[in-house]
Amino acid sequence: xxxxxxxxxxxxxxxxxxxxxxxxxxxxxxxxxxxxxxxxxxxxxxxxxxxxxxxxxxxxxxxxxxxxxxxxxxxxxxxxxxxxxxxxxxxxxxxxxxxxxxxxxxxxxxxxxxxxxxxxxxxxxxxxxxxxxxxxxxxxxxxxxxxxxxxxxxxxxxxxxxxxxxxxxxxxxxxxxxxxxxxxxxxxxxxxxxxxxxxxxxxxxxxxxxxxxxxxxxxxxxxxxxxxxxxxxxxxxxxxxxxxxxxxxxxxxxxxxxxxxxxxxxxxxxxxxxxxxxxxxxxxxxxxxxxxxxxxxxxxxxxxxxxxxxxxxxxxxxxxxxxxxxxxxxxxxxxxxxxxxxxxxxxxxxxxxxxxxxxxxxxxxxxxxxxxxxxxxxxxxxxxxxxxxxxxxxxxxxxxxxxxxxxxxxxxxxxxxxxxxxx
Amino acid sequence: xxxxxxxxxxxxxxxxxxxxxxxxxxxxxxxxxxxxxxxxxxxxxxxxxxxxxxxxxxxxxxxxxxxxxxxxxxxxxxxxxxxxxxxxxxxxxxxxxxxxxxxxxxxxxxxxxxxxxxxxxxxxxxxxxxxxxxxxxxxxxxxxxxxxxx
Ligand SMILES: Cc1ncc(COP(=O)(O)O)c(C=O)c1O
Numbered sequence: 001x002x003x004x005x006x007x008x009x010x011x012x013x014x015x016x017x018x019x020x021x022x023x024x025x026x027x028x029x030x031x032x033x034x035x036x037x038x039x040x041x042x043x044x045x046x047x048x049x050x051x052x053x054x055x056x057x058x059x060x061x062x063x064x065x066x067x068x069x070x071x072x073x074x075x076x077x078x079x080x081x082x083x084x085x086x087x088x089x090x091x092x093x094x095x096x097x098x099x100x101x102x103x104x105x106x107x108x109x110x111x112x113x114x115x116x117x118x119x120x121x122x123x124x125x126x127x128x129x130x131x132x133x134x135x136x137x138x139x140x141x142x143x144x145x146x147x148x149x150x151x152x153x154x155x156x157x158x159x160x161x162x163x164x165x166x167x168x169x170x171x172x173x174x175x176x177x178x179x180x181x182x183x184x185x186x187x188x189x190x191x192x193x194x195x196x197x198x199x200x201x202x203x204x205x206x207x208x209x210x211x212x213x214x215x216x217x218x219x220x221x222x223x224x225x226x227x228x229x230x231x232x233x234x235x236x237x238x239x240x241x242x243x244x245x246x247x248x249x250x251x252x253x254x255x256x257x258x259x260x261x262x263x264x265x266x267x268x269x270x271x272x273x274x275x276x277x278x279x280x281x282x283x284x285x286x287x288x289x290x291x292x293x294x295x296x297x298x299x300x301x302x303x304x305x306x307x308x309x310x311x312x313x314x315x316x317x318x319x320x321x322x323x324x325x326x327x328x329x330x331x332x333x334x335x336x337x338x339x340x341x342x343x344x345x346x347x348x349x350x351x352x353x354x355x356x357x358x359x360x361x362x363x364x365x366x367x368x369x370x371x372x373x374x375x376x377x378x379x380x381x382x383x384x385x386x387x388x389x390x391x392x393x394x395x396x397x398x399x400x401x402x403x404x405x406x407x408x409x410x411x412x413x414x415x416x417x418x419x420x421x422x423x
Numbered sequence: 424x425x426x427x428x429x430x431x432x433x434x435x436x437x438x439x440x441x442x443x444x445x446x447x448x449x450x451x452x453x454x455x456x457x458x459x460x461x462x463x464x465x466x467x468x469x470x471x472x473x474x475x476x477x478x479x480x481x482x483x484x485x486x487x488x489x490x491x492x493x494x495x496x497x498x499x500x501x502x503x504x505x506x507x508x509x510x511x512x513x514x515x516x517x518x519x520x521x522x523x524x525x526x527x528x529x530x531x532x533x534x535x536x537x538x539x540x541x542x543x544x545x546x547x548x549x550x551x552x553x554x555x556x557x558x559x560x561x562x563x564x565x566x567x568x569x570x571x572x573x
Contacts (some may be wrong), residue, residue, distance in 0.1 A: 084560050230450035358440075360487035362462035363431075366545060370427055379463050392485050422488075 020321040028053040029251055032402060039171065039372030042407040047192045047220060047351055047398035048223055049242045056245055059305040060298045070294055072271060073188050086297050089304030090287075095308045097218075097237065098228040100252050106260070106287040106293050110144040110251035111219040114238035115186070117253055117290065118215060119146040121263040122236075123184070129155030131183040136169055136193040137162040137388050141381040146187070147186060147292075156183070162390060167194040167343035189221035189232075193380040193396065194343025195326075195351030197221070204233040213259070214300045219243060223400070224349045226315040229254055241299065243337045245307035250299030253290075260286040267292040284406055318401040325399050326350040329408040335413055341395050350399035351382075356415075359422050361395040367421055368395075368414035375411070429541030430548065435489075436495060438492035443499050444481040457484075457558030459512045459550055468558045475506050488553050494555035499563065500536055504543050506563060513535075513556050520549050 026032050031051045034041050043051060049332055063085065069078035085187035088101075092333045094102040105392045127133065133147050137160055145157075151158055159182070159187035161174045169187070178185075190197050204214045215236035218227060222239045229237045236259070240251040253348045256264075267282055276284040281379050283289045310318065329352055333339060338357040352355055356364060376396045386392060431554040439554065447452075448469035464486035471479040472553055480501050484496045500511055519528040528537040542552045 310552075338428060360462070360464075362464070362487035362490070362548075362551065366430070366548060367427060386463065392465065421427060422436065 008195070014227065020401070021315055021322075022404050028055065030054060030057070036372045036374065037370055042373040042410040044397040044399060044403065044407060045374050045376045046223070046403075047243070047380075047396065049248070049298060049401070050400055051247050052245055052247070052343070053309050055249070055309050056302045058307050060205040060247065060302045063298045063301050071297055072288075074085070074160050082297055083171045085301045085304070086295070089300040091160060092304040092307045093252050096227070096311065097222070097254060098230050099328045100230065101257060103286055104254055104257050104260060106253040106255070106290045107300055108251050108253050109249050109296070110242065110278035110366070111217060111238045113241075114251060114253035115143055116146045117266045118238075121266050123150045123155070123261075125264060127154050127156045127183050127220045130181065131156045132159050132179065132181045134161060134174070134177050134182055134185045134187070136187050137163045138167070138169070138194065138196065138382065138385050139186075139188055140192055140217065140219065141383070142410050143186055143188060144384070146373065154416055157158040160384075161187070164308060166345050167191065167196045169198050171199070171202070175206060178206060178212065180210075182207075182212050185212055185317075186217070187214070188217040188219075189350045191343065192220045192351065193382040193394065194353050194414065195348040195398075196343055196345040196347070197225070197349055198230065198276070198410075200232050200234065208233065220349060220351075221317035225319050235259060241303040241306065242244070244303070244306055245309060246303035247299045250303050254333065257286065266290050269293045290346065299383065313401065321401055322350040322399055325403060325405070325408065326352070328405055329399065329411070332408060333411050333415075339418070341389070344388055350398065352398075353394040353396045355391055355394050356418070359418060361393040361420070362410070364395040364415070364418050367418045371410065371414035371417060373411050373414045425468070426541075426544075429543055432538045432541060434535065434538045434542065435488065435492040437526045439488040441492050442496065444496040445483060446481050447483055448479060449535040451567050453562045455558050455562035455565060457492065457554050457561070459486075462487055462551065464551065464554055466490065466494055468559050468562050469553065470559075470562045472506070476503050477504050477506070477509065483554065486554070489548055489551035490554045493539065493552045496536060497555050497559065501523055502532065509559070509563070516556060519543070520552055
């Protein structure tokens with residue numbers, strides 16, 4: 001049976017998502033060829049982590065097979081090759097987010113570490129008792145707790161921007177919170193729990209009008225949208241590689257050079273120093289000042305290759321395709337009686353959180369898993385957001401460019417199965 | 424996959440839809456809160472113990488089908504039992520959920536609670552079934568203290 005929504009889509013002339021060769025793209029991902037519970041896997045938990053293309057897996061294997069060596073140290077060829085690949089990845093990241101210079105890219109473990117780094121260095125230098133830090137109700141715990149820790153150490157105060165019923169940031173509330181006491185705005189670009197895309201350009205402009213720096217949590221935006229940190233205008237931008245087709249344990253902090261230059265080091269150790277004596281040490285230049293110890297070299301190289309892969313597909317094309325999928329999935333899920341979507345902002349990335357009448361998300365997750373459909377259930381590291389909607393948890397399907405309408409249909413069929421069990 | 428019907432047995436669904444003993448208790452001698460952060464399940468357990476016997480037991484909270492049914496059936500099973508019997512039952516229940524599928528549950532002792540044996544096939548859901556029981560353990564531990572200090 002074809003639904004009206006399907007007919008509408010079928011009758012559309014505009015560029016089709018099929019112009020984007022998803023079948024070929026899926027072949028690049030070994031894990032998408034596997035089965036789950038004897039059924040083809042429909043992987044719809046991309047907001048948690050993305051799958052990895054063969055190119056990335058091979059690049060990591062190549063590093064360990066052919067040129068594994070420590071970086072920035074050896075005079076021998078292997079070390080020089082490893083250093084070149086590691087630093088090459090830094091340049092790829094800079095280009096990918098249009099950073100003015102690769103010196104402004106600091107390798108970290110992920111978005112979480114990047115926020116903690118900023119809080120522990122820039123924060124300790126610039127945030128004092130009575131100062132205010134603005135976050136929002138839709139932040140991931142990783143953009144809340146580091147600021148709470150900083151506030152506890154310094155006596156600063158967290159101010160929380162509320163959100164609307166549709167899951168949009170309340171811009172009025174945000175403006176009313178900006179004051180002469182505000183020292184930092186730390187907001188997410190895209191909500192991992194609802195998909196809401198926040199108007200970061202305006203958020204930054206309003207803060208900058210008062211001379212307040214802004215940190216943008218890009219963990220969920222960079223996998224889905226073209227990112228231009230200069231256009232956003234923010235002062236700090238953080239993200240994780242593993243949501244971007246790269247390995248876990250690698251990510252980046254971008255910050256304006258003048259900020260990085262003034263910031264004290266994060267951790268002490270090898271690589272981050274210029275000279276060490278027992279009467280005192282001096283720091284290496286930016287960004288190495290922030291990269292103490294042997295980093296995740298293979299991870300950085302993998303991240304560089306992931307960026308090559310995504311750039312090859314084109315982030316604009318990815319965003320367009322995912323938007324079509326989101327529209328399709330939203331239309332289909334909305335038709336299911338008893339299902340309510342949490343987060344209905346007009347500007348959304350391909351994340352759909354939902355709850356069902358009298359059925360707990362955890363039960364939804366188990367039953368759809370049995371159908372080979374992997375979704376996330378729980379609070380998504382957003383407990384304050386769950387409290388805002390007065391729900392314990394949601395079920396969340398988050399789509400990526402390698403997902404298809406069939407994946408969406410599989411989810412819909414699996415939800416019907418949930419209803420059967422609980423009829 | 425492991426059969427869903429093993430997990431969502433009719434008895435379990437019945438208790439999920441109509442949980443028994445789901446209410447607060449004003450004259451409880453002990454209470455405890457339980458929380459499963461993985462799925463957001465929250466439960467509050469109320470106990471009224473006198474002379475080592477559970478005179479009354481109830482719960483409130485919000486949870487998945489498995490934890491709700493487990494709480495509901497636990498309260499039914501424990502009313503009138505001595506604390507020693509409760510302990511023995513908890514151990515059997517726990518053993519059932521953590522032993523291999525081919526081991527038959529101890530139906531004699533567990534009685535109706537044996538319907539939870541299907542949960543074994545879904546390791547990530549075992550915590551849902553045991554949450555009310557762990558909360559009960561916490562409540563019993565605090566039992567001799569006045570509720571007001573909870
Ligand atoms: C919006 C957002 N910020 C930050 C993070 C933290 O990322 P990581 O755990 O990779 O450090 C996540 C991951 O779920 C996220 O969705």
